[in-house]
Amino acid sequence: MYSAYINRIGKFLPGEPINNDEMEEYLGKIASRPSRVRQRILNSNGIQQRYYAIDKQQQTLYSNSQMAAFAVRDAISQSNLEAGAIDLLVCATTLPDLLVPGFASTVHGELSELYPLEILSTQGVCCAGVSALNYAASQIELGKKQTAIAVASEFPSRLFKNTKFEAKTSVQAGKPLPFDTEFLRWMFSDDAGALLLQNHPNATGISLKIE
Numbered sequence: 001m002y003s004a005y006i007n008r009i010g011k012f013l014p015g016e017p018i019n020n021d022e023m024e025e026y027l028g029k030i031a032s033r034p035s036r037v038r039q040r041i042l043n044s045n046g047i048q049q050r051y052y053a054i055d056k057q058q059q060t061l062y063s064n065s066q067m068a069a070f071a072v073r074d075a076i077s078q079s080n081l082e083a084g085a086i087d088l089l090v091c092a093t094t095l096p097d098l099l100v101p102g103f104a105s106t107v108h109g110e111l112s113e114l115y116p117l118e119i120l121s122t123q124g125v126c127c128a129g130v131s132a133l134n135y136a137a138s139q140i141e142l143g144k145k146q147t148a149i150a151v152a153s154e155f156p157s158r159l160f161k162n163t164k165f166e167a168k169t170s171v172q173a174g175k176p177l178p179f180d181t182e183f184l185r186w187m188f189s190d191d192a193g194a195l196l197l198q199n200h201p202n203a204t205g206i207s208l209k210i211e
Contacts, residue, residue, distance in 0.1 A: 004137040006208040008196035010075025012067050012153075014053040018189075026052050027185060028162030031171055037179065041186040050189035052157045060158065063097050068153035069110035071192035075149065079196060083113040088148035090120045090136045092128035095155070107151065118145075128152060133195060137210045140199050147199075153192035160185040 018026065020042045024034060053062045062070075068091055076083060089108055096103035102121035108114065122131040129152030136148040165171055165181070176182070201207035 002141050002143050002199045004140040004197050004199065004210045005201045006195050006210065007198050007202045008075045008078045010071045010073070010078065010151075010194040010196070012070035012074060012192045013051040014062050014067060014190055015051055015055075017049040018052060019049050020047070023050060023186065025056050026054060026058070027157065027160050028058065030162045030165050030177060031174075035182060035186070036176055037182050038186050041183055045187060047187075051191055053155055053190040054157050054161075058161050058163070063106075064093055064095070064153050064155040065097050065103070065106040065110050067155065067190065067192040068093070068103075068107045068151045068194070071153065071194040072107070072111060072149050072151050075151075075194040075196040081147065081196075083111075084115040085147050086114055086117060086149055088118050088120075088136055088139055088145045089114065090122065090132040090148065090150045092122045092132035092150070092152040093154060094123065094125045094128060095159070096121070096123070097155075107153075129193075133197075133210075136195075136197050140197055143199075145199075148197045149194055150197065151192060151194035154188070155190050156184075156188040157190050160188070 053067060054060055089104060091104035091107045093103050097106055104119035104121040108119050120135055122128045124131060132150040132152060136150040139145040140148060165177060
């Protein structure tokens, strides 16, 4: 058995940081009414700023696949590796851009610099990223792969636009959204993160051994 090491970490945060007071300008007021519980939720979660892959007109700035690809490039750029040295790409998300093909296929399509390689898509809300990491690490530990990328990307803001809720009968009757829905609207934002895994630690600098 080999060991698997996280040797580089890449990220992509879309757009400029958005403070809490600006969130509703991006997600929109439902039926032109400000949220009654937004501030309560924000005070509880302690998050100070967000990133959205949409603008104030709710137009998409980056696809989920593009965000993942940017995070992969960020991880690779920190190493001395050629892109062709990557021999496994595992991509995680909750909701991909398309029903088919899988998320890994569309991310790979954005990464024209990568050679043909094995890809895998994982899906499952909060566990998707860990599932991607687990598969990549397992393949390295078994000796089947030497260098792998596990990337997770999420684009929840497109689900929480005001236009997604305004057709609801309860909203049209003047009732607020259920608290669970409000909670999610003011919790999540958009981003991507990638881990570069290898079967040996970095020659210099920090490596994280997966146990």
